[in-house]
Amino acid sequence: MSAEYIKLPGLIDPHVHLREPGATHKEDFETGTMAAIAGGFTTVLDMPNNPEPTISPESLQRKITLAGNRVYCDIGFHFGATAKGVEYFEQVKGEVFGLKVYMNHTTGTLLMEDKEELNRVFAGWPREKPIIVHAEGETLVTAIALARLNNRRLHVAHVATKEDVEMVREAKEKGLPVTCEVTPHHLFLTEADVQALGPFGIMKPSLKTETDRLALWGNLKLGVIDMIATDHAPHTKEEKLSEKPPFGVPGLETSLPLLLTAVAEDKLTLDQVVDLTSTNPRKIFGIGELTETFTEVDLKESYIIDAKNLKTKCAWTPFEGKRVTGRILRVVLRGEIVFDGGNVIGNPRGNVVYPG
Numbered sequence: 001m002s003a004e005y006i007k008l009p010g011l012i013d014p015h016v017h018l019r020e021p022g023a024t025h026k027e028d029f030e031t032g033t034m035a036a037i038a039g040g041f042t043t044v045l046d047m048p049n050n051p052e053p054t055i056s057p058e059s060l061q062r063k064i065t066l067a068g069n070r071v072y073c074d075i076g077f078h079f080g081a082t083a084k085g086v087e088y089f090e091q092v093k094g095e096v097f098g099l100k101v102y103m104n105h106t107t108g109t110l111l112m113e114d115k116e117e118l119n120r121v122f123a124g125w126p127r128e129k130p131i132i133v134h135a136e137g138e139t140l141v142t143a144i145a146l147a148r149l150n151n152r153r154l155h156v157a158h159v160a161t162k163e164d165v166e167m168v169r170e171a172k173e174k175g176l177p178v179t180c181e182v183t184p185h186h187l188f189l190t191e192a193d194v195q196a197l198g199p200f201g202i203m204k205p206s207l208k209t210e211t212d213r214l215a216l217w218g219n220l221k222l223g224v225i226d227m228i229a230t231d232h233a234p235h236t237k238e239e240k241l242s243e244k245p246p247f248g249v250p251g252l253e254t255s256l257p258l259l260l261t262a263v264a265e266d267k268l269t270l271d272q273v274v275d276l277t278s279t280n281p282r283k284i285f286g287i288g289e290l291t292e293t294f295t296e297v298d299l300k301e302s303y304i305i306d307a308k309n310l311k312t313k314c315a316w317t318p319f320e321g322k323r324v325t326g327r328i329l330r331v332v333l334r335g336e337i338v339f340d341g342g343n344v345i346g347n348p349r350g351n352v353v354y355p356g
């Protein structure tokens, strides 16, 4: 088989749930960042909806301390919005990349539905930093209206439907400072896959129709979608097989192989992959450049995704058994090899990072 080696800038995932503190039986900073480098990522941004949510300067500090010298790639954090938390915004703004506002039901206790409170949150967040929303359908209409009213930067997490991506496109066409991300599972799976996947295909937003999926691809190629975010949300197999399976799937180790497969199939260009996984998230979230940091891949190698090779603690993937073209060979972080030949190399060399 022929090989074609190329170097990509170290990838950035702006949306992961590494589960620490509070749910380290699912994932922790060590296993989560091992999964990240195995997936070609050199920077990840962690979400605030832990059992002990990241909604105060103290809880943020605790997370930063916990991550300390235990991370294999760089990690930064987002802050969670609550009505009470507005008073902390000024204090934490230099330490977080964005404010996450949960406007639809999902994992955790951070749901905000009261319009008055939402307006105070939007008005209180510093203008120069993105407000990341989980908002679908009608709530996305509200989110865009609040961003416009308060002249704030809005980043729409995991856009999943044709209607929602078109709403983002319209907002952009009107010149509003709105950006968005899409997950690999919404690009590569549909509701038809839930039959076979069962609880392992359940997440928020849920998998949608083929029409939705094609609309995401169309807007990805047009540049309406700014970045890929895995929304890496591991749960144990036992939890997924329980009476009430929790929402979420892991994604750090399968995202780049799936995107490279799309390149092999002429659905994306390599330049687009670089924009979606590095250039745009760096620009939108203000993530500093890293020197001598790259991910080396073989664009030609074809193989089958097998959960037993994964580093994530949950040890399963909704893409089990899928053939992909494009293997991650090596990851170099600040001049040091951190991943090579399927193995994590050396001690944790990642840093906790802050907006530049």
Ligand SMILES: [Zn+2]
Residues within 6 Å of the ligand: 015, 017, 047, 231, 233
């Ligand atoms: Zn998420």
